[in-house]
Amino acid sequence: MIDYSVYLKGGFIPTKMTSVICNNCSHTINAGPIYKPKFCDMCGAPISDNLDKIKWEYEDTDWLSYVSYLVEEYPDYLIVKIKYDRTEWGLIGLPPDVEHIPVIIGKNMEDILHFVNERGSREYFEDDFEPATVSELIAYAKTCGQFWKG
Numbered sequence: 803m804i805d806y807s808v809y810l811k812g813g814f815i816p817t818k819m820t821s822v823i824c825n826n827c828s829h830t831i832n833a834g835p836i837y838k839p840k841f842c843d844m845c846g847a848p849i850s851d852n853l854d855k856i857k858w859e860y861e862d863t864d865w866l867s868y869v870s871y872l873v874e875e876y877p878d879y880l881i882v883k884i885k886y887d888r889t890e891w892g893l894i895g896l897p898p899d900v901e902h903i904p905v906i907i908g909k910n911m912e913d914i915l916h917f918v919n920e921r922g923s924r925e926y927f928e929d930d931f932e933p934a935t936v937s938e939l940i941a942y943a944k945t946c947g948q949f950w951k952g
């Protein structure tokens with residue numbers, strides 16, 4: 803089985819990845835455009851996909867592709883946004899910049915806090931977030947550059 807996914811290369815560059823999964827043991831087989839084995843390197847079962855015909859995708863992509871992939875693959879993930887009054891704009895009393903309030907997706911609050919605190923310019927706590935919708939996440943991802951803050 804061929805599986806296309808999007809992951810964060812080096813923790814911050816959304817990147818497409820192509821994996822060959824064994825139909826027998828579900829192991830991710832070591833394979834690529836220049837290495838196309840005929841058998842699973844874990845259980846020895848023959849690989850049923852024609853590795854000459856598949857499209858290998860490895861290139862860097864954008865945040866929209868990354869969050870769209872997460873929303874589709876992990877519908878139970880938590881989507882939250884930073885409360886306006888906790889943002890830099892809110893803290894210094896500037897008008898709302900609703901276009902750029904970070905909206906984050908993660909498997910749980912711990913995962914989200916780890917993600918933002920590794921990259922953000924200040925430390926965030928659970929209380930800094932409120933629930934957000936998929937459309938808010940998508941809208942935010944469209945404004946993002948390479949960095950999560952956009």
Ligand SMILES: [Zn+2]
Nearest residue numbers: 824827842845
């Ligand atoms: Zn196998």
